[in-house]
Amino acid sequence: MKAPAPSDTLMEDIVGLCKRRGFIFQSSEIYGGYNGFYDYGPLGVELRNNIKQAWWRDFVQCRDDIEGLDSTIIMHPKIWKASGHVDGFSDPMVDCKESKLRYRADQLFFAPVSVDGETIGYVSVVECIDQQEVAEKAAAEMKRKMAKQGELDTIKLKEYTEAKPEQYELIPSPATGKPGSLTEPREFKLMFETKVGPLADDAATAYLRPETAQGIFANYKNIVDTGRVKIPFGIAQIGKAFRNEITPRNFIFRSREFEQMEIEYFISPSADWKTLHREWIDTCTDWLVSIGLPREGISEDIHPGDKLAFYSQATTDLMFQFPHGEQELWGIACRSDYDLKQHQEHSGKSMTIFDETAKEKYVPHVIEPSLGVDRTLLAVLSAAYTEDEVPNDKGKVEKRILLKFSPKIAPVKAAIFPLLKNKPELVEVAKRLHKKLQRRWNVFYDASGAIGRRYRRQDEIGTPFGITIDFDTIEKDSTVTLRDRDTCEQRRVTEDELIKFLEEQIDG
Ligand code: GAP
Secondary structure (H helix, E strand, O other): OOOOOOOHHHHHHHHHHHHHHOOEEEOOHHHOOOOOOEEEOHHHHHHHHHHHHHHHHHHHHOOOOEEEEOOOOEOOHHHHHHHOHHHHOEEEEEEEOOOOOEEEHHHEEEEEEEEOOEEEEEEEEEOOOOHHHHHHHHHHHHHHHOOOOOOEOOOOOEEHHHOOHHHOOOOEOOOOOOEOOEOOOEEEEOOOEEEOOOOOOHHHEEEEOOOOHHHHHHHHHHHHHOOOOOOOEEEEEEEEEEOOOOOOEOOOOEOOEEEEEEEEEEEOOOOOHHHHHHHHHHHHHHHHHHOOOOHHHEEEEEOOHHHOOOOOOEEEEEEEEEOOEEEEEEEEEEEEOHHHHHHHHHHOOOOOEEEOOOOEEEOOEEEEEEEEHHHHHHHHHHHHEEEEEEEOOOOOEEEEEEEOOOOOOOOOOEEEEEOOOOOHHHHHHHHHHHHHHHOOOOEEEOOOOOHHHHHHHHHHOOOOEEEEEOHHHHHHHOOEEEEEOOOOOEEEEOHHHHHHHHHHHHHO
């Protein structure tokens, strides 16, 4: 797969393909949709499960130092008080009083427009790939409309969070283009609230978890007490998380209901956490490459001290080149002993562990690799989406759309085609092979239409292998034709060779 070039049309193409072929639908579409929520269709759910299974296999089942967990979505509200989320988990929000639209202040940018040093107004722009260009165009238009002579000074965009109070009135709303309607930023709480139990009073308030991590900290003691673990060790969890995002956008990149794959890796307070952090960054990068993301599309963003989350000692994000620009895919944070100490204090339960090797008792520190399932899926889709040209059945070159998924995560692993659907002897062999492969992998049987069209349908959903049963299969040597999705090359293989090949490619 390749690193996708940033482009709006690529995102549109992916969204269109996802709907057309049953990967992802807007939630509640029959009622006009529901912003920030998405449903996964037949192919989407397969792809999603394959990503989660690959992660679970590689980080839990194939490692002796990581245990799995599945905790509840709604937990005791005291957990969120202790973790700091009740008081601190918010984003700066700004309202446009006129349009009633809301923006995240750290995703809204502004700049003074000046001509030869004289400020003639302000421009604003919502975060996007070409925000500098958009702002410069708006500034040039302002100068033209005001018929100002002279040179425009360089536009230096700043976050709205950095605006001075006297500037709020001067910065135009991106919705109306006019100044005077933007409010000053205020903190907007991201946790969804609900009520538990029959009484709807304040004491019944509970939260939908905004991260799976706290379920791990809350169960840390239970897992230590099972006696299965010794320092260093990790606890891993996959599960839904909910955030009332102010501006959910870019398809499934930022949604209000999403899924996380998180590990809390507990280490000694005297361990060399910087080296361990580096090792985790490399392990996570290698894993993304193992599921088919191009290494050149992944980069690292080290959070500066003043931008660290309230619990973090150091954080490096693995960034991916998404269609809407380079954005966070996987956050790898050193959370020190912040969370366990908070829970120790609030619950009154000791969070210490006895380190058999060092012969000492302590509250461990933690390294946290935290990855979004939906974001990984979008990264995989973006890297896999390809348009090329190949000859059709009659030799005429045609445009084709294909998804170059790694066989490990492809939703459908192989498609089985009888060359002709009205030849029972071909159909019988194809159906038998389909039944046999179906017991091990998600394979698809398709007998309808010209063989070229059947191949194209599978290319578009990323099925890596096509298996055709033809007259040579039944009349000559029992071999089948194996077609490669990316190269369209075909070769004949026996059934044993086919199964060995699929095992290597899919499970290997
Ligand atoms: N426990 C730490 C934590 O939750 P985070 O950086 O807020 O850290 C971790 O989230 C990962 O979860 C992100 O890197 C991203 O992959 C995913 N994620 C966060 N918010 C998301 C959202 N609104 N929609 C989709 N994925 C999201």
